[in-house]
Amino acid sequence: MSEPHKSPARTAELSLSKLTVSFDGVTVLHGVDLSVGKGEALGLVGESGSGKSVTWLAALGLLPGKAKITGSARLDGMELIGAKPETLDTVRGGRVAMIFQDPTSALNPVLKVGRQIGEALALHRGLSGAAIRAEAKRLFDLVGIPDAERRLSSYPHEFSGGQNQRVMIAMALAGAPDILVADEPTTALDVTIQAQILDLINTVRREMGMALVLISHDLGVIAETCDRVAVMYAGRIVEEAPASALFAAPHHPYARGLLHSLPPLGGERRKLVSIPGVVPDPRALPHGCAFAPRCPQVLEACLSAPPALRGVGDARRLACVLEARTVPLRSFEAA
Amino acid sequence: MLRFIAIRLGRAMITIALVVTFAFIVLRLSGDPAQIILGPEAPPEAVAAFRKAWGLDDPLWLQYFHYFGAIIQGELGRSMRDGRAAIELVAERIPVTLALTLPALAIKIGLGIPAGIYAALHRGSLADRVVMMLSVAGFTIPSFVLGLTLVLIFAVKLGWLPSGGQDSWRHAILPVLTLGIGGAAVLARFTRSAMLEVLGQPFIRTASAKGVPWRDVIVGHALPNAAIPTVTIVGFMIGTLIAGAVVVESVFSWPGVGRLLVVAVANRDLAVVQCILLLVAATMVTSNLVVDFLYGFLDPRLRQNPGKAS
Numbered sequence: 001m002s003e004p005h006k007s008p009a010r011t012a013e014l015s016l017s018k019l020t021v022s023f024d025g026v027t028v029l030h031g032v033d034l035s036v037g038k039g040e041a042l043g044l045v046g047e048s049g050s051g052k053s054v055t056w057l058a059a060l061g062l063l064p065g066k067a068k069i070t071g072s073a074r075l076d077g078m079e080l081i082g083a084k085p086e087t088l089d090t091v092r093g094g095r096v097a098m099i100f101q102d103p104t105s106a107l108n109p110v111l112k113v114g115r116q117i118g119e120a121l122a123l124h125r126g127l128s129g130a131a132i133r134a135e136a137k138r139l140f141d142l143v144g145i146p147d148a149e150r151r152l153s154s155y156p157h158e159f160s161g162g163q164n165q166r167v168m169i170a171m172a173l174a175g176a177p178d179i180l181v182a183d184e185p186t187t188a189l190d191v192t193i194q195a196q197i198l199d200l201i202n203t204v205r206r207e208m209g210m211a212l213v214l215i216s217h218d219l220g221v222i223a224e225t226c227d228r229v230a231v232m233y234a235g236r237i238v239e240e241a242p243a244s245a246l247f248a249a250p251h252h253p254y255a256r257g258l259l260h261s262l263p264p265l266g267g268e269r270r271k272l273v274s275i276p277g278v279v280p281d282p283r284a285l286p287h288g289c290a291f292a293p294r295c296p297q298v299l300e301a302c303l304s305a306p307p308a309l310r311g312v313g314d315a316r317r318l319a320c321v322l323e324a325r326t327v328p329l330r331s332f333e334a335a
Numbered sequence: 336m337l338r339f340i341a342i343r344l345g346r347a348m349i350t351i352a353l354v355v356t357f358a359f360i361v362l363r364l365s366g367d368p369a370q371i372i373l374g375p376e377a378p379p380e381a382v383a384a385f386r387k388a389w390g391l392d393d394p395l396w397l398q399y400f401h402y403f404g405a406i407i408q409g410e411l412g413r414s415m416r417d418g419r420a421a422i423e424l425v426a427e428r429i430p431v432t433l434a435l436t437l438p439a440l441a442i443k444i445g446l447g448i449p450a451g452i453y454a455a456l457h458r459g460s461l462a463d464r465v466v467m468m469l470s471v472a473g474f475t476i477p478s479f480v481l482g483l484t485l486v487l488i489f490a491v492k493l494g495w496l497p498s499g500g501q502d503s504w505r506h507a508i509l510p511v512l513t514l515g516i517g518g519a520a521v522l523a524r525f526t527r528s529a530m531l532e533v534l535g536q537p538f539i540r541t542a543s544a545k546g547v548p549w550r551d552v553i554v555g556h557a558l559p560n561a562a563i564p565t566v567t568i569v570g571f572m573i574g575t576l577i578a579g580a581v582v583v584e585s586v587f588s589w590p591g592v593g594r595l596l597v598v599a600v601a602n603r604d605l606a607v608v609q610c611i612l613l614l615v616a617a618t619m620v621t622s623n624l625v626v627d628f629l630y631g632f633l634d635p636r637l638r639q640n641p642g643k644a645s
Contacts, residue, residue, distance in 0.1 A: 062543055085549060093546030100537060100544075108538040110559045110634060119555075120545045155635040171545060 013038050013178055013211050014059070014096065019071035019081075021051075021058045028282045029054055030235045031071065033309065036179060041205065041212040043226030043243065045219060045258065047279050051235040052215045056181045060096060061088045094124040097172035101184040103164035107156035114152030117171045124175035139170040143200060162193035166200065173204060179211040186221060198225060219262055223247055231255045234280055234290035237309055241316040251312065252320045253295045289320070297322055343627065347620040354616040355406060358609050359399055367391070368603035372415055389415060402609075411613070412606030414599075421610040425592060429577065429614075431501065432584070432591030435510050436576045442515030443522050443572060448565065450519070451526025456553065458531060466523060473520020482513040482586040499588035510587040514580060518572055525568045529561040536560070563633050570626030574619040578611065 015035035021028055029051045036042050044052045057063050059073035059080055073080040075095060080088065092098075100106040108116060117139060118132040127135055133152070140148030143166040156164055165185060172180055182201060186194035202225060205212050216222055222229055223243060230240040231252060239252040250256045257275040277294035286292055288303040295302065301321045309319040369385040370377070386392050390401065405412065411422045454466040489509060490498035497506050533539065534557055542556045543549070572579075581593035588594075592611060599607035631638050 057540075060544065062540055089546045089548050091546070092544050098541075098544040100541065102537065105537045106541045108542065108556050108560070109636060111556070119542075119547060123546050157636045168541075171541075175546065 013040075014073065014075050016055065016059060017072045017074075019055060019058060019073060020069070021054055021063065022068045023066060026283050028235050029058065030306070032232075032235075032237055034230055034237060034240070036211050036213055038178070039209050039211050040228065041214065041226045043222035043229040044213060044215045044232060045217060045222055045229060046232035047217060049279055049282070050232040052232050053183050054235075055232075056098065056183065056213065056215070060092055060098065060181075061085075062092075062098075089123075093120050093172075093175040093177065095175075095177055096179045096181060097175055097177040098181040098183065099165070099168045099172050099185050102161075102188045103168045104156055104159075104161055104188075106168060107164055109156055112153050112155055113159070113167050117152075117167070117174050120171055120174035135174075136170075139173055140167075142173070142204065143167075143170045145170070160193075161189050162197060165189060165193075165197050169197075169200060169204065173208065176208070177210060179213065180205065181213045181215070183215045184217070185214075187216070187218070194221075201225070219247075219258060231258070234285060235282065236290065236306065236319060237317070238291065238319045239317065240309075245316060251316065251318050251322075252291075253297055253322070254291045257294075343624055347624060350620050351613065351616045352403075354612055355403070355609065356399070358612045359402060359605075362600075362603060362605050362608055363395060363398065366603050368415055368605060371601075371603045385415075406613070411610045414607050415604050416602060421606040424607055425595065425610050425614060428590065428592045428595045431589070432577060432580055432593060434507060435514060435580050435583070435589060435591065438507070438511045439514035439518065439580075440572060440576065442511065443518035444569060446515070447519035447522025448526050451523040451565075452530055452553075452558075452561075454523065454527045455530030455534065463527075467527070470520040470523045470527075473516050474524070476517070478513055478517055478582050479586050481516060482510065482583055485509045485513055486586075499586075501589055506587075506589075510580070510583050510589055513583050513586070522565070522568055522572075526561065526565050529564040530557060532564075533557045533560040559633065563630065566626055566629050566633065570622045570629070573625075574622035577618050578615040 013036050017033050019029060019032040019034075028049075032051070032055050034042075034055070044055070046052050054063070058067065058069050061080065061083070063069065069081055071081060075091060078087075078091075080091060083091075107113065114133070114136050117136045118127075121127045121132045121135050125135070136152055137148045140151060145151055145163060145166050151159075156167070159167060168185075180201070185201065186197050189197060198221060201212065201214075204210070212225070214222060214225055226243045228240070229243045229246045230237050231246075231250075231254065232238065233254050239246065239250065239255045241251075246255065247259065250259050254275070257273075260273045261275065263272055275294055280286060280290055280293065286303070287305070288301075289295070289298075289306050292298045292302040299321060307319045307321050309317050312318045367386075368389070369382045369391060373381055373385060390398060393401070402412070411420070413419060414421055414424055450466050450470075454463040457463050486498045486509060489496045496508055497503075498509070500506050539552060539556060542552045547555070577592055578596065579593075580589070580591060581596060583589070584591045584593035585597060592614075596608065596611045598604075599611070
């Protein structure tokens with residue numbers, strides 16, 4: 001968060017443009033434009049169902065066959081949408097690795113964890129036999145699983161949730177990826193374990209120079225970890241800015257609402273304010289801005305068409321008709 | 336582990352004892368073997384002599400006591416019809432029945448499991464719908480209807496195969512098909528739903544996300560998990576190897592254990608019926624035991640706590 005934001009024009013590792021996903025004719029992702037730079041930590045926040053996970057699953061071709069995907073996802077210029085399965089198999093785990101919300105169900109219950117890690121080592125590093133075992137042990141040591149040699153022969157149910165997430169991280173690191181996509185990596189874990197796992201992700205990211213995409217609905221987690229943050233709502237990015245700028249002054253009413261519903265750590269105690277209403281059903285989205293029905297500052301213009309994501313200032317993008325700076329943060333309380 | 340085996344074996348013994356007792360009571364109460372075997376015209380002295388010779392005049396509890404005591408000593412009694420040891424009569428029929436049920440089991444597994452996997456992997460496709468339609472037909476059509484239909488087509492109309500008897504391997508084709516198709520249908524359906532369940536699990540997505548090619552995801556990650564429920568059904572099928580062909584053997588005049596059972600029941604030939612039931616119970620119980628141990632082999636989660644396998 002403290003790192004100064006670099007211009008978005010710097011070398012992008014992975015860039016998504018106009019990425020759209022629909023299931024059975026229902027569009028759940030409405031043209032997402034987003035990029036991750038080399039070694040950058042990008043945070044993606046939003047409520048459940050806002051399209052945070054779907055965005056990355058779509059980019060990596062991990063959605064079920066019935067999902068219709070359009071747009072583009074380019075990794076160093078290589079198009080991933082519609083790419084051949086063999087191409088995607090080298091990208092997945094090798095260039096872009098992913099870890100998931102519930103580590104225990106994300107690991108195969110009938111295979112030893114050593115074998116599950118070994119699979120990635122064989123696929124992406126061409127290792128075999130004893131070399132796999134040695135490297136798997138090194139990865140276990142790296143992610144802080146004690147007694148690594150013996151634990152490689154254990155099954156996922158013999159580990160705790162936090163340890164399984166460490167196994168998942170070790171498995172993600174096995175292919176030495178350029179980007180790690182962490183989809184709610186701490187949501188299913190105890191609070192005390194959450195911090196350890198986040199620390200671990202941060203450490204390995206710095207050591208290996210990986211870019212990180214952190215998907216979370218936990219603003220605290222994002223604030224601690226990310227350089228840049230994109231806020232998603234109903235399948236669209238509504239605001240994107242350097243983390244420091246976004247948390248200091250969120251422009252979009254939804255982003256403001258999110259921040260406002262957190263208790264302040266210092267200063268005066270105040271009443272927490274929730275955002276009224278619920279996320280709209282993707283099958284029945286409003287005509288205009290999807291947030292309009294819940295927005296305290298809704299205008300006539302909001303109801304006609306969804307506002308486009310446009311640059312505001314030098315490092316911020318915003319999808320809102322309001323000139324945000326004129327609206328005080330406290331306006332939510334009045335709503 | 337020893338304790339687990341001991342408990343399992345104990346339970347198996349109790350199951351078999353209950354089956355034997357039940358068979359004893361039902362058969363003893365449902366008709367007088369002396370009258371049936373000797374015929375309605377038999378002189379009363381002959382019937383009385385027969386009853387005395389076979390101990391049928393003793394009180395029921397005493398008969399049961401003798402009978403159960405004999406079984407524990409491995410003595411399964413003699414056929415009231417020809418005086419031969421029941422176990423001998425049954426034993427010579429077992430290979431005859433296995434000649435049908437073993438190839439049928441191979442068809443069930445060899446056809447049912449691949450069809451189920453294919454249908455699951457192509458869910459919603461034309462192939463999936465055809466497989467599922469055939470599967471519903473396969474296990475709703477009773478085996479005697481299927482058997483007679485096959486006879487009508489291949490024996491009567493086309494004249495390619497014999498309609499019954501046991502003279503050559505060609506005689507086995509229709510009964511084996513009759514047994515195999517129904518079982519394959521059941522297995523296809525179970526395998527399909529087991530596969531679909533597994534394919535929806537998060538660890539399948541994890542395997543894809545680390546770059547495992549789809550084929551290897553299926554073979555290395557999905558199948559070992561889907562095998563767990565499928566083994567249950569296969570185990571059950573193995574349990575019916577001895578006595579699962581009663582109807583089909585009757586339709587095709589195949590002189591196996593099933594036909595022996597039908598004849599023995601009709602004659603109230605108690606020792607033979609009981610011997611067959613004992614054998615059936617023993618195979619069922621054994622195959623269940625084997626399935627339980629296989630669970631432990633297939634699913635490491637059950638290894639530490641075998642009690643969960645039951």
